Amino acid sequence: MKIVExxxxxxxxxxxxxxxxxxxxxxxxxxxxxxxxxxxxxGQPDSAAERQAxxxxxxxxxxxxxxxxxxxxxxxxxxxxALAAAPVPVLAHCKGGTRSLTLHVLGxxxxxxxxAEEVQGFGxxxxxxxxxxxxxxxxxxxxxxxxxxxxxxxxGSVQYVVADPATARCAIIDPVLDFDEKSxxxxxxxxxxxxxxxxxxxxxxxxxxxxxxxxxxxxxxxYLKAKTGAPTAIGAEVVAVQRLWKxxxxxxxxxxxxxxxxxxxxxxxxxxxxxxxxxxxxSPGHTLASVSYLIGDAAFVHDTLFMPDSGxxxxxxPGGSAKALWASIEAILALPDETRLFTGHDYRPGGRAARWExxxxxxxxxxxxxxxQDEASFVALRQARDKTLPMPKLILHALQVNIRGGRLPEPxxxxxxYLKIPLDALPGAVWx
Numbered sequence: 001m002k003i004v005e006x007x008x009x010x011x012x013x014x015x016x017x018x019x020x021x022x023x024x025x026x027x028x029x030x031x032x033x034x035x036x037x038x039x040x041x042x043g044q045p046d047s048a049a050e051r052q053a054x055x056x057x058x059x060x061x062x063x064x065x066x067x068x069x070x071x072x073x074x075x076x077x078x079x080x081x082a083l084a085a086a087p088v089p090v091l092a093h094c095k096g097g098t099r100s101l102t103l104h105v106l107g108x109x110x111x112x113x114x115x116a117e118e119v120q121g122f123g124x125x126x127x128x129x130x131x132x133x134x135x136x137x138x139x140x141x142x143x144x145x146x147x148x149x150x151x152x153x154x155x156g157s158v159q160y161v162v163a164d165p166a167t168a169r170c171a172i173i174d175p176v177l178d179f180d181e182k183s184x185x186x187x188x189x190x191x192x193x194x195x196x197x198x199x200x201x202x203x204x205x206x207x208x209x210x211x212x213x214x215x216x217x218x219x220x221x222x223y224l225k226a227k228t229g230a231p232t233a234i235g236a237e238v239v240a241v242q243r244l245w246k247x248x249x250x251x252x253x254x255x256x257x258x259x260x261x262x263x264x265x266x267x268x269x270x271x272x273x274x275x276x277x278x279x280x281x282x283s284p285g286h287t288l289a290s291v292s293y294l295i296g297d298a299a300f301v302h303d304t305l306f307m308p309d310s311g312x313x314x315x316x317x318p319g320g321s322a323k324a325l326w327a328s329i330e331a332i333l334a335l336p337d338e339t340r341l342f343t344g345h346d347y348r349p350g351g352r353a354a355r356w357e358x359x360x361x362x363x364x365x366x367x368x369x370x371x372x373q374d375e376a377s378f379v380a381l382r383q384a385r386d387k388t389l390p391m392p393k394l395i396l397h398a399l400q401v402n403i404r405g406g407r408l409p410e411p412x413x414x415x416x417x418y419l420k421i422p423l424d425a426l427p428g429a430v431w432x
Contacts, residue, residue: 078353164274260405285325390432
């Protein structure tokens with residue numbers, strides 16, 4: 001294993017053996033960042049074994065697995081966050097060191113500490129070919145729209161700001177209103193972080209979009225509308241979800257007419273984000289009302305497809321259908337292979353850093369719920385898995401807020417707001 005010192009804080013290397021971890025600690029390293037996916041080659045230590053070896057050696061450990069062709073902004077940000085949080089010096093490794101150094105220099109360029117034209121010369125000084133990093137930066141600068149993801153760890157949700165660089169107009173997609181079920185407290189920390197980013201980038205919010213009424217978090221759409229004045233929107237089939245859930249909550253007078261949003265999109269409807277053309281793809285299965293938003297070369301596919309190592313979304317909520325989900329996935333995968341796909345959740349399998357961007361081509365090749373499957377096998381796989389899953393812990397809390405466009409219940413006579421939790425409303429649900 002060759003170790004190359006990049007700075008006082010960072011060195012990069014190829015794959016260490018498990019017995020190397022104690023000697024790395026003896027050399028003064030304080031943390032390991034593993035940038036290599038599990039299973040790349042026979043005999044490679046997996047991330048769980050590395051984590052254990054690091055712990056036994058007294059080293060901090062982070063797992064940010066990437067391949068050279070699939071690095072995303074989320075990966076770069078995760079690598080930078082791992083470095084920022086780790087005690088120094090840090091040893092980052094992959095198979096040979098190139099990917100680790102690539103993540104570092106991409107973060108330096110995106111953070112304004114290095115110019116793109118300096119990348120290849122910087123790599124050459126240390127004996128690495130960073131042509132791939134330069135190509136990544138060239139592609140990224142040419143992409144439209146620009147997408148910034150915000151990961152909310154309590155629910156594993158990903159929120160997005162999608163911006164047209166030509167006009168500085170943006171949409172916010174699937175924003176989260178923070179809620180702690182133990183204390184009943186609400187907060188706007190996540191939504192305010194989005195607003196801060198919008199202000200920092202000089203963007204104007206043109207749309208606030210929800211892909212569906214979420215079952216695991218409150219929507220911040222109403223809060224953000226009050227702050228920005230931008231219209232809220234959702235798919236037109238939300239009325240079917242409203243009709244279903246108004247009965248769960250015994251709300252006979254609830255207006256199940258989608259009037260809680262400023263705009264409801266029909267399947268296939270087109271709209272604009274700045275100078276970019278956008279369209280609405282009806283994507284039911286996870287819920288009756290789910291839609292995907294296709295904006296430029298980016299599709300926001302909510303809870304249909306997760307990252308390739310995480311499969312697909314459950315389809316057992318009231319109104320869900322594994323068969324409908326398969327049809328929705330097929331429609332998404334009919335888009336060009338280079339289409340960027342942005343998922344609504346990530347649950348960090350194996351303890352890796354959160355990820356949320358893939359492509360149609362990657363999903364076809366690497367998602368085990370898709371590759372080699374047909375409708376019958378997918379439905380059988382999805383239904384069998386769903387039978388083992390407990391309901392999301394906030395499903396009964398969240399739906400009564402989210403079918404109202406993210407509006408909390410009105411205050412009662414004492415000035416407090418109250419949630420209404422129906423008992424035994426989901427018979428047969430797995431206890432979690």
